[in-house]
Amino acid sequence: MTNYNVFNSPNRPLYTQQMNTYVSPGVEATPDAGAAAAGRLFSLTTGNVAVASGSSLLLQVVNPAGSGRALYFSQAIGGTTAAASLILYRGGTLTGGAGLTPINNLFGSPVTSVMTAQQVAGSITGGPVSIMSIPLTSGAYDIRLPGTIIVPPGQSVTFSLGTGALTGSINVSWWEF
Numbered sequence: 372m373t374n375y376n377v378f379n380s381p382n383r384p385l386y387t388q389q390m391n392t393y394v395s396p397g398v399e400a401t402p403d404a405g406a407a408a409a410g411r412l413f414s415l416t417t418g419n420v421a422v423a424s425g426s427s428l429l430l431q432v433v434n435p436a437g438s439g440r441a442l443y444f445s446q447a448i449g450g451t452t453a454a455a456s457l458i459l460y461r462g463g464t465l466t467g468g469a470g471l472t473p474i475n476n477l478f479g480s481p482v483t484s485v486m487t488a489q490q491v492a493g494s495i496t497g498g499p500v501s502i503m504s505i506p507l508t509s510g511a512y513d514i515r516l517p518g519t520i521i522v523p524p525g526q527s528v529t530f531s532l533g534t535g536a537l538t539g540s541i542n543v544s545w546w547e548f
Contacts, residue, residue: 406546410480427533436525453537463499
């Protein structure tokens with residue numbers, strides 16, 4: 372069965388005959404899904420952290436100089452018990468806190484992240500540059516960053532949730548290539 376008028380218009384100068392050559396349906400997936408299948412999608416969580424008034428929950432991911440990989444952020448999800456701002460900074464310095472180990476989203480994969488991470492309840496110093504600021508009400512948030520924030524070797528990115536008395540969490544995922 373031909374489909375001349377479905378794919379062509381009688382008043383156009385180019386006429387072709389097309390036919391569907393697919394043997395099986397096409398599969399479309401996000402870059403995250405491809406990175407996860409390749410063992411290159413990683414996640415971090417702060418867990419639920421109580422933050423005192425005047426402080427923020429901070430999560431910093433550092434791509435060490437000479438790592439040979441770039442970090443492509445996928446998403447930031449979490450929640451807060453009070454109104455707050457979620458701010459994404461390029462750079463900055465955190466003092467104190469705890470180191471975190473990124474988890475490979477392909478369970479059992481031997482691939483490890485080259486990124487280092489730290490979380491602290493406090494404030495950020497060192498002249499960070501604000502990339503985005505999102506006001507939040509209490510509740511959950513889900514910010515999609517499908518590869519639009521890229522952190523090359525020697526750079527860092529910091530997520531800040533606050534300021535104020537709240538219990539909150541920051542969960543981030545990224546892929547590395």
